[in-house]
Amino acid sequence: MGRGRLTRGRALHGVLLVDKPGGASSNRVLQQVRRSLDARKAGHAGTLDPLATGMLPVLLGEATKLAGYLLAADKAYETTLTLGVETDSLDADGEVT
Numbered sequence: 001m002g003r004g005r006l007t008r009g010r011a012l013h014g015v016l017l018v019d020k021p022g023g024a025s026s027n028r029v030l031q032q033v034r035r036s037l038d039a040r041k042a043g044h045a046g047t048l049d050p051l052a053t054g055m056l057p058v059l060l061g062e063a064t065k066l067a068g069y070l071l072a073a074d075k076a077y078e079t080t081l082t083l084g085v086e087t088d089s090l091d092a093d094g095e096v097t
Contacts, residue, residue: 009040013061020056033058045070
């Protein structure tokens with residue numbers, strides 16, 4: 001595999017915070033952003049569960065070097081739950097049993 005892949009796309013650098021919708025994987029959102037911006041190099045700083053919504057840091061170009069620092073940083077999560085409900089899949093998108 002040659003270096004051709006590294007020369008396609010625009011050399012964009014920075015961090016873009018994307019509000020990831022539920023039902024989409026972090027990688028799917030990353031690829032949509034990368035294609036939309038025609039970015040040469042992109043990555044994300046952590047994976048959100050496909051059912052989760054929230055801010056996904058998308059790193060572009062030289063900013064991908066920050067991934068290790070962002071992954072090691074403390075994070076906080078907010079959740080909503082309903083007590084007394086059980087689903088057949090044990091997650092939010094299952095049928096209530």
